[in-house]
Amino acid sequence: MRKFKDNLLLGLLWFGAFLTVAILLIIVGYIFYKGIGLINLDFIFGDYSPVGGGGIWPMIITTIYTIVISLVIATPVGILAAVYLQEYAKQGKLVRMIRFATESLTGIPSIIYGLFGAVFFVTTLAMGMSIISASLTLTIIVLPVIIRTTEEALKTVPASYREGSLALGSTKLQTLYKVILPSAMPGILSGIILSMGRIIGESAAIFLTAGTVAAMPEGIFSSARTLTVHSYLVTQESGDIELAAAIGIVLIVMILALNFAATFISKKLNKADY
Amino acid sequence: MPNPSEVKQTNKSNRLKYIMEFISEKLFLICALISVLSLFLIIGFVFFKGSNPFIADGYSFIDFIFGSDWIPSEDKYGIFPMIVASIYATIGALVIGVPIGLLTAIFLSEIAPKPIAKIISPAVQLLAGIPSVLYGVFGLAIIVPFLQNNLGLVKGQSLIAVILVLAIMMLPTIVTVAETAIRAVPKTYREGSLALGASPIGTIFKVVVPAAKSGIMAAIVLGLGRAIGETMAVILVAGNSLIIPTSLTDSVRPLTTNIALEMGYAYGTHQEMLFATGIVLFSFILILNFVLAKISSKGGK
Numbered sequence: 001m002r003k004f005k006d007n008l009l010l011g012l013l014w015f016g017a018f019l020t021v022a023i024l025l026i027i028v029g030y031i032f033y034k035g036i037g038l039i040n041l042d043f044i045f046g047d048y049s050p051v052g053g054g055g056i057w058p059m060i061i062t063t064i065y066t067i068v069i070s071l072v073i074a075t076p077v078g079i080l081a082a083v084y085l086q087e088y089a090k091q092g093k094l095v096r097m098i099r100f101a102t103e104s105l106t107g108i109p110s111i112i113y114g115l116f117g118a119v120f121f122v123t124t125l126a127m128g129m130s131i132i133s134a135s136l137t138l139t140i141i142v143l144p145v146i147i148r149t150t151e152e153a154l155k156t157v158p159a160s161y162r163e164g165s166l167a168l169g170s171t172k173l174q175t176l177y178k179v180i181l182p183s184a185m186p187g188i189l190s191g192i193i194l195s196m197g198r199i200i201g202e203s204a205a206i207f208l209t210a211g212t213v214a215a216m217p218e219g220i221f222s223s224a225r226t227l228t229v230h231s232y233l234v235t236q237e238s239g240d241i242e243l244a245a246a247i248g249i250v251l252i253v254m255i256l257a258l259n260f261a262a263t264f265i266s267k268k269l270n271k272a273d274y
Numbered sequence: 275m276p277n278p279s280e281v282k283q284t285n286k287s288n289r290l291k292y293i294m295e296f297i298s299e300k301l302f303l304i305c306a307l308i309s310v311l312s313l314f315l316i317i318g319f320v321f322f323k324g325s326n327p328f329i330a331d332g333y334s335f336i337d338f339i340f341g342s343d344w345i346p347s348e349d350k351y352g353i354f355p356m357i358v359a360s361i362y363a364t365i366g367a368l369v370i371g372v373p374i375g376l377l378t379a380i381f382l383s384e385i386a387p388k389p390i391a392k393i394i395s396p397a398v399q400l401l402a403g404i405p406s407v408l409y410g411v412f413g414l415a416i417i418v419p420f421l422q423n424n425l426g427l428v429k430g431q432s433l434i435a436v437i438l439v440l441a442i443m444m445l446p447t448i449v450t451v452a453e454t455a456i457r458a459v460p461k462t463y464r465e466g467s468l469a470l471g472a473s474p475i476g477t478i479f480k481v482v483v484p485a486a487k488s489g490i491m492a493a494i495v496l497g498l499g500r501a502i503g504e505t506m507a508v509i510l511v512a513g514n515s516l517i518i519p520t521s522l523t524d525s526v527r528p529l530t531t532n533i534a535l536e537m538g539y540a541y542g543t544h545q546e547m548l549f550a551t552g553i554v555l556f557s558f559i560l561i562l563n564f565v566l567a568k569i570s571s572k573g574g575k
Contacts, residue, residue: 111533
């Protein structure tokens with residue numbers, strides 16, 4: 001009887017795992033199957049054409065804009081915030097409050113960020129529906145990710161490094177940028193790369209703050225659409241699954257590349273000596 | 275005996291160092307406070323905008339929550355159907371996604387031969403990073419027509435389609451987080467249980483899984499957060515009708531989709547009511563996190 005029950009549970013485990021793998025394979029497989037026919041150089045580097053058949057270059061550029069702008073702001077702020085929390089702050093009310101805020105930010109759904117961006121950046125600060133409004137909203141979304149990964153990276157730096165450097169007469173600041181930050185670099189970099197993935201995958205918050213203009217952005221104050229928003233809109237408006245799937249392939253390849261880069265960098269840098 | 279002017283110079287450069295230290299520490303503090311500031315701004319702005327109709331314009335909050343008509347052109351704002359749709363969709367996704375996700379996580383950490391786990395685990399992790407819109411595209415292309423043909427529906431976009439898409443989307447998150455938690459259970463637990471004569475499977479379900487409870491709870495909360503807050507994928511498969519769903523095949527409009535669909539053209543009170551919808555969504559997430567935290571801390575005892 002016990003044997004039977006065990007075998008039943010074991011079968012269930014195999015079944016669950018099989019189901020998960022099958023479902024996920026089907027999704028990725030379907031997207032590649034549907035979209036691969038459209039993928040060529042003209043599709044990727046061609047300008048958008050409203051009558052169909054055009055490329056997605058404007059959306060790729062918009063996506064890159066949002067990644068670069070939000071990371072340029074979120075990276076230094078996030079790293080320095082983590083440095084404060086790990087290296088400077090005395091554990092107490094203030095630190096608890098900062099940690100609580102950071103954790104709460106992680107749990108807020110992206111549509112709420114979108115609402116906030118729409119009233120704060122778009123309307124109150126009068127930036128309009130634009131790449132800059134979306135990027136600033138995204139900055140807040142990835143800030144907790146960067147703070148958390150940097151904190152984790154700083155935790156792995158052995159205390160003896162700090163003590164050694166301080167004992168040699170370096171100031172805290174010198175110890176920080178000559179000893180601690182370099183040793184924590186692999187962890188910090190993979191955190192930054194992961195936040196790129198988060199930005200690429202974001203849609204609702206961008207939809208409400210950058211608008212949907214399907215054209216090459218003239219600057220950071222123009223409204224534009226990212227790849228995810230484009231993929232959503234072509235599905236919703238014209239039901240063009242093939243086009244949506246082709247954009248999906250580009251997105252998946254980008255995410256794959258970023259993940260490989262993150263693994264590669266952390267391996268490569270971990271081997272290096274400091 | 276050092277030369278007095280040299281001493282003065284060292285003092286001066288020391289003072290400069292102290293000033294630098296002082297300034298940099300304050301700068302780091304300011305950076306750390308930015309997340310607090312952002313949280314306050316987000317809550318402040320969303321709540322300010324969303325509560326305005328009830329405070330300044332005399333709309334009834336009760337009617338807003340329990341009213342079943344959402345007709346902005348007639349000044350009627352009731353979100354009860356959307357609340358019900360959101361709750362049904364989330365619970366449905368949990369019922370399907372959590373067992374499958376946990377079984378997979380247990381399989382990968384305890385049963386699977388190493389080479390298999392080494393391929394599947396990172397692959398699943400990768401899938402957690404796929405943009406959620408793509409799950410919606412897949413849902414519209416495959417799940418919706420499947421339901422339409424097999425259940426004989428007029429329109430395949432329905433509550434059940436939303437549940438399936440959300441359940442699938444939750445899977446990678448739940449698997450990844452739960453797997454890490456189960457792997458973190460000390461080996462001695464398993465050895466102890468096996469030494470006492472328990473079967474390997476019995477050990478997994480009676481010793482290892484309970485020991486990883488708090489991590490598993492965290493996995494469920496994260497998956498839940500992803501499901502209840504998901505917007506764009508849901509719009510594609512929900513159908514977006516403003517009715518209180520009575521069956522799985524009804525077309526629904528959850529809270530998130532209402533915001534995204536109407537934000538583009540809403541202004542005045544209509545727009546403020548969308549912010550109020552956001553507040554309700556926000557409160558939901560707070561309550562759910564709180565409840566689950568309570569459950570898991572109780573279970574831990």
